[in-house]
Amino acid sequence: MPPTNISDKIKIAIQKSVPVTVTSYKLNHDTEVYLEDILGVYLRELGQETLVDRLAYCLKELAVNAKKANTKRVYFEEKGLSLDSKDDYQEGMKNFKSETMDRIDHYLELQKQKGLYVKVTFHTFSSNFRIAIRNNVQITRKEQMRIYDRIARSRAFDSMEEAFSEVLDDSEGAGLGIVILILMLKKMGLDEEAFEIDGNSGETIASLTIPIAQVKLDEMDMLTSRIVSEIEALPQFPENITVIQQLINDPNSDINEIARRISTDPSLTADLLRVVNSAKFMLPNRVDNIADAVKMVGLRGLKNLLYSYGSEKILNLPQKKELWDHAHRTAFYSFSLARNVKLTKDFIDDAYVGGILHDMGKIVFSSIHPELLEKIQEFATEKSLSAGLFENLAGGFNHAQIGAKIAEKWNFSESLVQAIRYHHEPHFSKPEYRKVVNCVYLANALCDLEKQNIVYDQLDKDVLKFFRITSEVQLDRMKDILAQAFKSELMM
Missing domain, CATH: 1.10.3210 (Hypothetical protein af1432)
Structure with a gap:
């Protein structure tokens, strides 16, 4: 049966080290709340509950930035402006914030019509937890340089109060946000390398990588x-299997000797013949001779059969x-x-x-x-x-x-x-x-x-x-x- 709620899905995802992805074309308030709920479950399972508030801010900042990047594309396209032109860029950014805020539903609908998405992926692997935010508009070099500039600026601040007191570029509304994000990472004991942003194959990917609690x-x-x-009851294989394994490893033993030893175990004999006569070997005629069966599977194949056979017998x-x-x-x-x-x-x-x-x-x-x-x-x-x-x-x-x-x-x-x-x-x-x-x-x-x-x-x-x-x-x-x-x- 498939898992019935998000908590069960996340537990399965952590067990299997598979990502959980949420895709949105408008990233409305309900979706933002849903993303925060998912984040909370992950951090609870990973022993990092204390990071919920700070990471929730970082997640929202990056997701909203991805949505704004998509909005910028449809806005510039509607205005007949090019993002790659310096003059067009300056012209478009003059009223971008005010006009898109006034007609946000219109621009979000345009994004949906053009298939511009925001994908948020949560993934645990090895000893790390990664949050990746993707939008299917590749970041321009100018935009990437602006972000790196903000990261560099963040190094000058020791506290969020200092950052808030500075007047940063507000044309896109994200200047202060990236600085605060980096300061949030510092508060969590992480450096700016925990944050990455890059463009690849028509997508922009911003990511945060957080170590799972070492304790x-x-x-x-x-x-x-x-x-x-x-x-203690499990480690020892049945004695007859151990003896056969030793015979396989002994260069002086021969196939017939190994076959004779196998034939003393009716269950192992039946299992070997079942494997040899299965579709795996696609033989034209059925094999009922143990020595022939051993030759068919080979010594390595026989050793592997013993591993699985012995494990099943014990467990x-x-x-x-x-x-x-x-x-x-x-x-x-x-x-x-x-x-x-x-x-x-x-x-x-x-x-x-x-x-x-x-x-x-x-x-x-x-x-x-x-x-x-x-x-x-x-x-x-x-x-x-x-x-x-x-x-x-x-x-x-x-x-x-x-x-x-x-x-x-x-x-x-x-x-x-x-x-x-x-x-x-x-x-x-x-x-x-x-x-x-x-x-x-x-x-x-x-x-x-x-x-x-x-x-x-x-x-x-x-x-x-x-x-x-x-x-x-x-x-x-x-x-x-x-x-x-x-x-x-x-x-x-």
Whole structure:
């Protein structure tokens, strides 16, 4: 089911490190209030509630400036003036403020007719929270220089009182606003580098980047590490799987010896044969011989199968069926994506297993025994950790980090650790594993799109580019094809 209110949507967005975007053509008062509400929820979730008032001012200042920039375009166009002409610019700015204020509804309607928008995007990633305000009119060099001049002026002031006492250029009404914005950032312990403004591909993008409260990050890491260290029942794989892994790593062992060991575990045997005879291998004839099956998947493929098989055996409780169903769907999508972009067999294997294990952190946390939950909660109280932090973890926040720490404890390959840790933030993964992480990321995102947890605009643009996806229609077609293929796979 899709989330029903904005608070739920934001919690999901933070968990999945996807942006939340609000688009407006007129940016009326109700929209401004809505944006402030969204900001408040984000800061509350990120432990930065004390910044609400100051950041709300900064957000409003940048959003209104973007709207004014759009208004200026339609005003100059209506007057037959060019923004690029010095004389025209001076002529147009003489009455810009008074005339647009008197006929603001007229100019806002013109902006809407011409499709001139203001997009406000909120995004948490790594240890930062970013607010980006876009309008689809690219800033001119003259306008950009005026803003940099105001930023430079702000360095001369130690307080807002000093800034207010100065008479600044008021032709566009934004002179003092940018100075106050920079002073607001200083009050928050940030420098002017936290603010950026630039033009690109017909858009102007103004952004603020705020570090998530360091104390919250430290506490989250502390509690995550404690959870991983306390789960003593989970780290050891079944002995027979460990023995098979050792045989795979032993250069002196042969395929037949490995096959014999596998055949002693009926469940593992059935799983191996199921994988080999699935659509993944597209064999003309069914394989029922274990040795042949091992040859088909290869030693690396077998090792990956053991990772997923062992994890499921340890964690696959009946009440976790929904999580594992999602894991298998993600794995199928990830494998299909990897094969579609013609990755090597090793990459394809890792993409499949990475898909199965990407939400291991959620599964582990949801499988914790009640007595252990109580023990971890006592630890949080003893260390005076922030209220709500444990609930955040239980709700899925930081699950990628929990899963990666478990994977490291189980000695999983670095490729799988990267896929688990960065399946919501592929741009932070190591370059050599980026292809695998991209596959797992998009596969998981497609599942979220099916559940209406996210929308197309929230997807990582670099990942879409990697898969040569240029439109929402193209992605929907891909989603439908994969969903139908997965359905057929289940019926085999």
